Amino acid sequence: MPVLEPLSFECISHSAEQTQRLGVRLAAALPAHAIIALSGPLGAGKTQFARGVGLGWGASQPLRSPTFTLVQEHHRPADHHTLYHIDLYRIERHEDIATLGLDEILDDQTGIAVIEWAERAASLLPEDTIQVRFEIVQENKRRLTFSTQDTATWQILLAFRKNAFGV
Numbered sequence: 001m002p003v004l005e006p007l008s009f010e011c012i013s014h015s016a017e018q019t020q021r022l023g024v025r026l027a028a029a030l031p032a033h034a035i036i037a038l039s040g041p042l043g044a045g046k047t048q049f050a051r052g053v054g055l056g057w058g059a060s061q062p063l064r065s066p067t068f069t070l071v072q073e074h075h076r077p078a079d080h081h082t083l084y085h086i087d088l089y090r091i092e093r094h095e096d097i098a099t100l101g102l103d104e105i106l107d108d109q110t111g112i113a114v115i116e117w118a119e120r121a122a123s124l125l126p127e128d129t130i131q132v133r134f135e136i137v138q139e140n141k142r143r144l145t146f147s148t149q150d151t152a153t154w155q156i157l158l159a160f161r162k163n164a165f166g167v
């Protein structure tokens with residue numbers, strides 16, 4: 001049966017800290033392998049959110065906005081799993097994405113991928129990707145829309161929503 005309802009919900013963040021905390025909460029709901037696609041304009045809060053995911057996941061170093069590297073690998077001491085922080089802002093041509101080794105990253109069954117400017121690789125991401133779209137509403141106000149096309153991943157998002165918002 002086709003999925004008629006979009007598997008999505010939105011929320012408003014009123015501060016950078018709140019956006020980071022949402023990332024922490026999402027990380028807590030994730031299985032060992034997950035792909036999180038962050039999209040939206042510059043300054044919308046993608047890196048803030050990614051930092052939260054890194055914290056909640058247990059990365060040994062804080063995630064930061066990459067300057068030249070497109071992929072930054074983080075590890076956590078507990079199980080040596082990998083978090084790949086990817087920023088496609090500087091991708092100039094779509095073909096350049098091929099040089100990232102995205103396939104192996106997405107196939108890492110004990111790895112988490114957090115991708116900023118993920119709209120630039122949309123066609124390469126699997127159905128079970130967690131999409132988070134960021135919109136700037138006001139100076140300190142952001143709308144975050146969480147969605148996925150996969151029903152099992154939707155359950156993860158529902159658990160996150162319950163944990164973060166109590167509904």
Ligand SMILES: Nc1ncnc2c1ncn2[C@@H]1O[C@H](COP(=O)(O)OP(=O)(O)O)[C@@H](O)[C@H]1O
Binds near residue numbers: 015019046049116
């Ligand atoms: N509600 C909010 N959520 C996230 N960032 C916010 C919020 N309000 C203000 N900000 C500010 O917006 C900027 C977001 O930057 P960043 O996370 O690097 O964005 P992006 O990675 O999307 O380009 C930061 O300077 C942050 O302090």
Ligand SMILES: [Mg+2]
Binds near residue numbers: 046047065087116
């Ligand atoms: Mg960023």
